[in-house]
Amino acid sequence: MNRTDLLQIAQTYGNPTYVYDAHKITSQYERLTNAFKNVSNLKLHYAVKALSNVSILKLMKSLGAGLDTVSIQEVQLGLAAGFSAEDIMYTPNGVSLREIEHAAQLGVKINIDNLSILEQFGSKHPEVPVCIRINPHVMAGGNHNISVGHIDSKFGISIHQIPHVLRIVELTGMHINGIHMHTGSDILDIDVFLYASEILFNTANNFKNLDFIDFGSGFKVPYKKDDIQTNIEELGEKLSTRFNEFCKNYGKELSLNFEPGKFLVSEAGYFLAEVNVVKQTTSTVFAGIDSGFNHLIRPMLYNSYHHIENISNPEGRERYYSVVGYICETDTFGNNRRISEIREGDILKFNNAGAYCFSMASNYNSRYRPAEVLWYENEAHLIRKRETFDDILRNQVEVNLATTKKEKKIPKNA
Numbered sequence: 001m002n003r004t005d006l007l008q009i010a011q012t013y014g015n016p017t018y019v020y021d022a023h024k025i026t027s028q029y030e031r032l033t034n035a036f037k038n039v040s041n042l043k044l045h046y047a048v049k050a051l052s053n054v055s056i057l058k059l060m061k062s063l064g065a066g067l068d069t070v071s072i073q074e075v076q077l078g079l080a081a082g083f084s085a086e087d088i089m090y091t092p093n094g095v096s097l098r099e100i101e102h103a104a105q106l107g108v109k110i111n112i113d114n115l116s117i118l119e120q121f122g123s124k125h126p127e128v129p130v131c132i133r134i135n136p137h138v139m140a141g142g143n144h145n146i147s148v149g150h151i152d153s154k155f156g157i158s159i160h161q162i163p164h165v166l167r168i169v170e171l172t173g174m175h176i177n178g179i180h181m182h183t184g185s186d187i188l189d190i191d192v193f194l195y196a197s198e199i200l201f202n203t204a205n206n207f208k209n210l211d212f213i214d215f216g217s218g219f220k221v222p223y224k225k226d227d228i229q230t231n232i233e234e235l236g237e238k239l240s241t242r243f244n245e246f247c248k249n250y251g252k253e254l255s256l257n258f259e260p261g262k263f264l265v266s267e268a269g270y271f272l273a274e275v276n277v278v279k280q281t282t283s284t285v286f287a288g289i290d291s292g293f294n295h296l297i298r299p300m301l302y303n304s305y306h307h308i309e310n311i312s313n314p315e316g317r318e319r320y321y322s323v324v325g326y327i328c329e330t331d332t333f334g335n336n337r338r339i340s341e342i343r344e345g346d347i348l349k350f351n352n353a354g355a356y357c358f359s360m361a362s363n364y365n366s367r368y369r370p371a372e373v374l375w376y377e378n379e380a381h382l383i384r385k386r387e388t389f390d391d392i393l394r395n396q397v398e399v400n401l402a403t404t405k406k407e408k409k410i411p412k413n414a
């Protein structure tokens with residue numbers, strides 16, 4: 001997919017629009033499976049929350065992936081996309097026992113991350129095997145906003161509470177089929193990750209008949225040229241060796257599971273937006289686009305860097321710009337960016353727009369959510385229509401205010 005293809009997509013489907021390159025998703029999937037080729041049972045469960053369009057889920061299915069889901073609705077989406085229940089892992093945090101029971105009824109793999117629900121679920125449904133989410137208290141990343149392994153994290157059952165888990169298992173007769181961790185969204189240091197894996201192996205030895213160990217995700221992808229990224233090949237080599245050794249000692253060939261979201265889809269996505277206005281101020285040149293944090297919130301929420309290019313004028317002379325949105329709050333996509341000269345009406349392309357971009361979009365300022373396009377086998381396919389005014393009004397119930405006032409009775413002794 002080149003610049004001309006993207007411009008053509010912008011022309012055909014309008015702006016703003018998300019575009020996903022199926023080829024990039026496939027090559028990332030293959031890179032990961034290839035890194036772990038020495039493990040006999042490798043399962044990749046794509047984390048639906050990163051990008052949950054049904055066509056993307058179907059693409060994942062065609063590659064051989066299962067799904068990692070965090071809500072009952074994501075489970076239902078997976079089933080609607082044609083996944084069988086046993087290929088769906090349900091890893092919620094802080095949901096009701098009722099919702100977990102619903103997921104169990106649908107037949108998906110259940111992952112429980114607190115002792116209260118573990119005990120209640122085990123008492124009521126000892127016949128349903130469950131996986132437990134462990135917090136090894138290891139931070140495998142630098143950014144505190146997205147590391148979930150630290151001591152005060154709300155995620156997982158503390159590694160120090162394993163004795164209590166064992167007590168619950170014994171008293172309820174429930175069966176633990178997997179051990180899981182997901183320590184954060186940025187695996188920078190492979191040794192730290194391997195250290196956390198050792199804690200997982202130690203934990204696993206407490207349980208007799210496991211089927212899998214799930215190492216979650218957190219693979220880092222590059223956002224800029226020369227950005228640090230997880231060395232998947234090195235991780236694959238080291239963890240595979242250690243995993244195979246563990247299985248030998250454990251006496252059973254377990255499955256090694258991962259739940260990549262960002263790694264599979266981040267770099268495959270582009271966000272296209274049109275420039276509404278170029279505005280010179282005393283201190284900068286603003287390029288105001290037909291979008292805002294209602295469509296792409298990561299720069300404002302996480303301070304994430306998304307590379308921006310002007311695909312309408314690639315040969316133009318470069319200048320420094322502040323690229324901003326149209327929301328009535330500060331919504332800066334990028335400050336002091338060197339971009340080839342921007343003219344009103346030009347199309348800007350944002351990179352790394354596959355993960356946590358559309359899936360976090362909203363209708364703030366009563367704007368429509370963008371269209372989504374999948375670039376598959378050298379052709380553009382619309383996979384989500386742009387919203388319309390009907391979508392803004394949907395589910396709103398109009399109250400006849402005049403009538404309400406008339407019917408209101410004033411209490412006697414008010």
Ligand SMILES: *Cc1c(COP(=O)(O)O)cnc(C)c1O
Pocket residue numbers: 047049050068070091182184185186216217218219259260261262263355
């Ligand atoms: C969000 C999430 C993932 C995916 O994380 P990425 O950083 O996008 O790869 C995996 N597992 C669980 C439990 C998650 O909540």
